[in-house]
Amino acid sequence: MIQSKRLAVGVVGDWRDPECDPVSAEALDPSSIVDGQGRLSVLAPPRPGASSVRYAVDDGHGATAQGQVQLSVLDLRTGKPANPKTQPDVVRGAVGKPVQIEPLANDVPGADPAEADATMRLAAAIRAPGGGLQVDTNSSTGVVTVTGTQPGTYELSYGAVVGGAPGAGRIRVDIVGAPDPDARRSPCPTRPRCATRRR
Numbered sequence: 301m302i303q304s305k306r307l308a309v310g311v312v313g314d315w316r317d318p319e320c321d322p323v324s325a326e327a328l329d330p331s332s333i334v335d336g337q338g339r340l341s342v343l344a345p346p347r348p349g350a351s352s353v354r355y356a357v358d359d360g361h362g363a364t365a366q367g368q369v370q371l372s373v374l375d376l377r378t379g380k381p382a383n384p385k386t387q388p389d390v391v392r393g394a395v396g397k398p399v400q401i402e403p404l405a406n407d408v409p410g411a412d413p414a415e416a417d418a419t420m421r422l423a424a425a426i427r428a429p430g431g432g433l434q435v436d437t438n439s440s441t442g443v444v445t446v447t448g449t450q451p452g453t454y455e456l457s458y459g460a461v462v463g464g465a466p467g468a469g470r471i472r473v474d475i476v477g478a479p480d481p482d483a484r485r486s487p488c489p490t491r492p493r494c495a496t497r498r499r
Contacts, residue, residue: 348375
């Protein structure tokens with residue numbers, strides 16, 4: 301991070317609720333807030349070095365847990381950038397059904413002192429690997445839509461960039477056959493509530 305700059309971090313993607321309830325973030329540090337997209341917005345200290353910011357997650361049914369965001373604040377005197385650290389993504393879909401994914405949502409943003417106000421973005425549109433998968437990239441929102449035309453496992457490559465600091469990432473897409481429209485779906489059984497846990 302850049303000294304005294306604010307950065308939005310998608311922390312809820314690091315957590316899974318056993319009942320698949322959606323979890324939301326709560327800021328515990330006075331300098332942090334949760335923005336309109338549910339991300340934790342943290343403020344970098346004015347001095348370079350390592351620090352951390354506490355936060356909590358809630359499943360909306362009383363189960364809560366706490367976590368920390370580890371920060372690395374760059375020394376502006378060196379001018380050395382920090383590249384984004386991408387995390388692998390996996391998405392599953394059915395033939396003919398569009399599926400959306402935000403590859404940058406779980407990536408760790410870098411920073412470039414030469415462009416202190418730069419935010420992480422996709423470096424370019426993501427290319428389809430060939431036949432069997434259609435890929436559409438919204439460069440302004442960072443949302444990627446994939447549509448499978450035949451079953452299989454596909455691997456996509458993408459670039460994340462902050463200023464002049466790049467990072468390379470990968471997405472695995474598993475496409476299964478179209479579901480049988482005549483198949484009857486069984487109701488989902490009720491399960492006992494369990495505590496939210498981190499992945």
